[in-house]
Amino acid sequence: MVWYTAFFIVPIALVVVYSFGTKDTSKLVPVDFSNPSTRSYSEVFDETFFVVFRSTVRIAITATLLCLLIGLPVAYFAAFKVSERWRAIVLAAVVVPSFTSFLIRTVAWRIPLAPNGNLSKWMQDLGVVGENGIQVLETAAAVQLAIVYNYLGFMILPLYVAFDRIDVRLREASKDLGAGRASTFFSVTLPLAGPGIAAGVLLTFIPMCGDYVTATVLGGAKGNMIGAMIASQFSGAQNWPLGAAMAVLMIGAVLLTLVVGAAIVWLFPRLLGLFEPLIQQWR
Numbered sequence: 001m002v003w004y005t006a007f008f009i010v011p012i013a014l015v016v017v018y019s020f021g022t023k024d025t026s027k028l029v030p031v032d033f034s035n036p037s038t039r040s041y042s043e044v045f046d047e048t049f050f051v052v053f054r055s056t057v058r059i060a061i062t063a064t065l066l067c068l069l070i071g072l073p074v075a076y077f078a079a080f081k082v083s084e085r086w087r088a089i090v091l092a093a094v095v096v097p098s099f100t101s102f103l104i105r106t107v108a109w110r111i112p113l114a115p116n117g118n119l120s121k122w123m124q125d126l127g128v129v130g131e132n133g134i135q136v137l138e139t140a141a142a143v144q145l146a147i148v149y150n151y152l153g154f155m156i157l158p159l160y161v162a163f164d165r166i167d168v169r170l171r172e173a174s175k176d177l178g179a180g181r182a183s184t185f186f187s188v189t190l191p192l193a194g195p196g197i198a199a200g201v202l203l204t205f206i207p208m209c210g211d212y213v214t215a216t217v218l219g220g221a222k223g224n225m226i227g228a229m230i231a232s233q234f235s236g237a238q239n240w241p242l243g244a245a246m247a248v249l250m251i252g253a254v255l256l257t258l259v260v261g262a263a264i265v266w267l268f269p270r271l272l273g274l275f276e277p278l279i280q281q282w283r
Helices: 002-019 039-044 047-081 084-099 102-107 118-125 140-164 168-176 181-192 194-210 213-219 226-234 240-274 276-281
Strands: none
Touching: 002 240, 039 240, 047 084, 047 140, 047 194, 047 226, 084 140, 102 140, 102 213, 140 194, 140 213, 168 181, 181 194, 194 226, 194 240, 213 226, 226 240
């Protein structure tokens, strides 16, 4: 409880307190609490913030869905289709990239995505792009690509654990009763993996919303994200109250995501039950 209070509750409480202060760069902590106000929240609700916030949510949702679409077959393959030896190799391939610095992995994407990079030259040889090469850097597309790569492992591992915990006898019983592969997957395997899917979605979507490294390194003005805006207020602009207000709103969005995620875990098997008649036709 002490650990939870010191490293979770207290930092969030400080952010909330800072959000009601005013900017004062003459102090070591550039926040003045002599005249608390909601001015920072008023400044947050401008067009620029909402444009970046919508862009952040769009990038995070799209990247989460892509991670899910890629992670499901990889985790299923590792759990059910390979021997233990190859399973260890597959999981190592997922985990080993995380041993490298997050920043280095992100900066490395600037090499293939550069207008004169290897990918650009290859596409020029195929006639896909012109002499100027691909113009991906400093755009939302570069952020989208790198953020999927950086967080894919956080989706695959919970999915693998969920699949691995499924009793094989349940899948075999489904097949013995005449169910095909698709019917077994959608009526047995996928519902039982629901908690793993929800965990993977939360473990990817939540940090994606606060990611500022990827947007700063690869996004530029066209690929800005709310995490980068918050970081710039605390560092370059030295406007801690405004940055804290942005962070509070982001925390609120994360809490809302947790509620939605819990609802999905509860509704997922019930929603699949609505499609049971359609699944029966596939048998």
